[in-house]
Structure formats: C-alpha cells, structure tokens
Amino acid sequence: MLPFHDWLLLASICALGAMAPGISLAVVTRHTLHGGHRAGAIAGVTHALGIGIWAAATVTGMAILFHRYPVLEQLFSMAGALFLLWMAWKSWQAGRAPLPPADSGERSSVLHGAAWDGFMVAFLNPKVALFFLAVFSQFLEADMSHLARAQIVLTAMFIDGGWYVLVAILLGRSRFLPWLRDHHHWVERATAVLLVIIAASVVINSLIRTA
Secondary structure (H helix, E strand, C coil), X not given: CCCHHHHHHHHHHHHHHHXXXXXXXXXXXXXXXXXXXXXXXXXXXXXXXXXXXXXHXXXXXXXXXXXXXXXXXXXXXXXXXXXXXXXXXXXXXXXCCCCCCHHHHHCHHHHHHHHHHHHHHHHCCCHHHHHHHHHHCCCCCCCCCHHHHHHHHHHHHHHHHHHHHHHHHHHHCCCHHHHHHHCHHHHHHHHHHHHHHHHHHHHHHHHHHHC
C-alpha cells in the first residue's frame, strides 16, 4: 500500500484533474439535461471505467508505448477527434428538436447512450494516459506490489467517477435544471461548438507533432 501522505497527494492531483472543466463535464451535463441525474451518473460511472483502463495501462507500463511509438497516440487522437465530431453533430441535431420529457432517463436507449458517450470520451483520449504517466511516475517503483498498483488505479477511478456522479446528482436535482431544459437548444449548440473546437485542436496538435 502507498504511504498515507503519498496517497493523499495522488488523490489531490486526480481530483484536480477530474474537476478541471472540459469535454467530460460537458458530456455529463448534456446527458443530465436529457435524461436526468440517473443518465448523467451513468455517464460519469462509465467515464471512470475508461479512466481506469488508462490508469491500469500506465501502472503496467503500457502507456510508455505512446512515447516509443507516437503513431499509436496519433491513431487514438484521430479516432477521438472523429468521435467528438460525431457527438457534435448529435448535439447540434438535438438542439433542433424538442427536449424529451424529464422522466425519459428511464428509457434504456437514453441510458445506453449516456453509458457509451461517457466511456468513449475517456477511452479515446490518449492524453489521459500521458497525464497518468506524468503523475504516476512520482509514485511508481520497480518493486511496487500489485496491491499498491491496484490502489493507484482504483483511486483514479473512484475520484473521477465520484466527481461526475456528484455533478450529475447536484445538477439533476437543482433548481437550475428546469432553466437549462427550457433553453436546451442553446446548451446543445454551445456543446456542439465546444466539441468541434476540441476536435480541431486534437487534429492540429497531432499533425504538428508528426510534422
């Protein structure tokens, strides 16, 4: 197991990373808007699963492949950019249609969509692996036990999932949600624009690194 002060430092860094505003927060917010706090929470949980995969890859040394073979990072980045553009198109189209009833979060299609988007937005982001590689390198040791490595992975997963589930619950039960639903077309369009900007940034940065 990690010493308590090391674990506390790791948890603090993971919390700051999870709380930073970005595409993940936009995805959880969007699904909370459409399907209520349950859909948003599911998106948060599956996002944590995607984070857990990258965390596990990092503690087992697989993330080093991105340093040795940059083409792998580029492939993941391009796939992630395409996924973001697809989500942007979905969000823009959703802004043109009436918002489903608030209880539509019980529909399996809504929950499946939230689960898929939450997972993929984390899994198709190789920057997560590089972030963990930078952070975990401060704590990993060659002779570290499997239990300590599992502790690192679970810390990253539970903090990420816990934060986004909390966001979904607070937003889904707040007085602010009805206002967001009344103005959902603006929220959807803003989300679509944000997704396109991030996708373009991913592509440009990937091309610059390989130029």
